Amino acid sequence: MIQIVSEMPWECGKGWWPLIEKVAAAIDTFNAAHPETPVEVSQIKQKFGGLRIYHYNAPEDLRLLIDEAVAASWHTCEKCGSTTDVTTNLEGYRLTLCPDCRKEIKPRVITKRKITRHHHEKDNVNINELGQASVS
Ligand SMILES: [Zn+2]
Numbered sequence: 001m002i003q004i005v006s007e008m009p010w011e012c013g014k015g016w017w018p019l020i021e022k023v024a025a026a027i028d029t030f031n032a033a034h035p036e037t038p039v040e041v042s043q044i045k046q047k048f049g050g051l052r053i054y055h056y057n058a059p060e061d062l063r064l065l066i067d068e069a070v071a072a073s074w075h076t077c078e079k080c081g082s083t084t085d086v087t088t089n090l091e092g093y094r095l096t097l098c099p100d101c102r103k104e105i106k107p108r109v110i111t112k113r114k115i116t117r118h119h120h121e122k123d124n125v126n127i128n129e130l131g132q133a134s135v136s
Contacts, residue, residue: 002031002032002035002038003031003038003040003041004028005023005024005027005028005031005041005044006021006024006025006028008041008044009044010044010045011043011044011045011046012044012045012046012051012078013046013078013079014079014080014081015076015077015078015079015080015081015082015101016046016051016073016076016078016081017081018081019051019069019072019073019076020044020051020053020069022065022069023053023062023065023066023069026062026065027039027041027055027058027062030059030062037057038057039055039056039057039058039059039062040055040056040057041053041054041055041056042054042055042056046078046095048094049074049088049089049094049095049096050070050073050074050088050096051069051070051073052070053066053069053070073096074086074088074096075096076096077096077097077098077101078095078096078097078101079097079098079101079104080098080100080101082098082100082101084098085098085099086098087099087102
């Protein structure tokens with residue numbers, strides 16, 4: 001079974017989908033032409049404010065394409081795709097957003113108890129909400 005990267009879950013906001021679409025199309029085309037040595041992608045997600053594409057067995061040209069998309073994510077609003085005045089920061093957790101989208105994100109009140117019990121969640125907050133909000 002060859003994985004279809006275009007159809008796997010992309011665990012990030014819609015603003016980055018165009019970046020991923022380009023990579024996914026290139027990998028899917030490559031895999032269709034090279035079924036014996038496919039590129040494997042285990043996960044596509046946002047982490048610490050940046051796009052992560054976990055992959056294996058990619059030839060150099062595809063690795064460069066993946067690196068380009070990952071680098072571009074740091075300058076692309078994860079919610080709307082804007083590249084104007086995009087920054088990566090927010091109290092307590094990191095998201096890469098334009099000024100307008102950042103206004104819509106309410107900083108979450110994090111208690112000490114939550115930090116202790118759900119420490120790993122604090123950098124990944126609101127991404128599902130971003131994705132759902134942008135679907136409508
Ligand atoms: Zn935005």
